[in-house]
Amino acid sequence: SYVLTQPPSVSVAPGQTATLTCGGNHIGRKSVHWYQHRPGQAPILVIYEDRDRPSGIPERFSGSNSGDTATLTINWVGAGDEADYYCQVWDTSSDHPGVFGGGTKLTVL
Amino acid sequence: EVQLLESGGSLVQPGGSLRLSCEASAFIFNKYAMAWVRQAPGKGLEWVSAISASGGSTYYAASVQGRFIISRDNSKNTLYLQMNSLRADDTAVYYCAKARRPQPPLSFDFWGQGTLLTVSS
Numbered sequence A: 001s002y003v004l005t006q007p008p009s010v011s012v013a014p015g016q017t018a019t020l021t022c023g024g025n026h027i028g029r030k031s032v033h034w035y036q037h038r039p040g041q042a043p044i045l046v047i048y049e050d051r052d053r054p055s056g057i058p059e060r061f062s063g064s065n066s067g068d069t070a071t072l073t074i075n076w077v078g079a080g081d082e083a084d085y086y087c088q089v090w091d092t093s094s095d096h097p098g099v100f101g102g103g104t105k106l107t108v109l
Numbered sequence B: 001e002v003q004l005l006e007s008g009g010s011l012v013q014p015g016g017s018l019r020l021s022c023e024a025s026a027f028i029f030n031k032y033a034m035a036w037v038r039q040a041p042g043k044g045l046e047w048v049s050a051i052s053a054s055g056g057s058t059y060y061a062a063s064v065q066g067r068f069i070i071s072r073d074n075s076k077n078t079l080y081l082q083m084n085s086l087r088a089d090d091t092a093v094y095y096c097a098k099a100r101r102p103q104p105p106l107s108f109d110f111w112g113q114g115t116l117l118t119v120s121s
Helices: none
Strands: A009-012 A018-023 A033-037 A042-047 A061-066 A069-074 A082-089 A098-100 A104-106 B001-006 B018-025 B032-040 B045-051 B059-060 B069-072 B078-083 B092-099 B106-113 B114-118
Touching: A009 A018, A009 A098, A018 A104, A042 A061, A042 B106, A061 B045, A069 B069, A069 B114, A082 B045, A098 B032, B001 B092, B018 B032, B018 B092, B018 B114, B032 B078, B045 B069, B045 B092, B059 B069
Parallel strands: A009 A104
Antiparallel strands: A018 A069, A033 A042, A033 A082, A061 A069, A082 A098, A082 A104, B001 B018, B018 B078, B032 B045, B032 B092, B045 B059, B069 B078, B092 B106, B092 B114
16 A cells, blocks of 8 residues: 655744645655644544645745645744644555555754 | 534543534535545544435545545535544544545645544543
8 A cells, every 4th residue: 555654853943934745656646635733622634635735824834745745834924833744645546545655743942 | 705614522431432524614515525634633634434414425535534524515515524433543633524525535724723523541
């Protein structure tokens, strides 16, 4: 089955830019979605189809996808952005198509 | 505002069965695929199962294939997950999620708060 690889943790100072990666074999050929998950809360979709933002998600959140790496970029990071972030794809070639990455814990220093 | 309210989580013995429910409101339920996603203690999100808007197509993770059954009642705006032959590693918070489209490929734009299943003797 398809595997998505995310670094376990990323730390960034307030006001700086956080770059979260999601690796997968030829992931650039797939649509990648990103979720923010704070403890005890429902996950939130922050980027869908590589780079689109749902209504209500700030423009500080952006996405890209090429080759073997998809990237979620968060500009002007604030304390409220501290959360776990997961990438996700739907692997249409698999009998078990839903796939999440292992998640990255974003810490705001 | 879209709302997804899960229920049915509890403590179950290994080998037991349980059915989770997810009651949806504030959107046209029969126009969107739905899914279950779980998070075991200290672990990440794991996709469990999904069902198309009509209910005609279902999809399962390898870890639950043959033990779990997803279904929906579009007349009741409710999603279900029948879980059989439960194991300790099924212990998790189970989230109900609304897909952005009626059929795959899927991403999930609204999630419930989750319901806790504990499998233990």
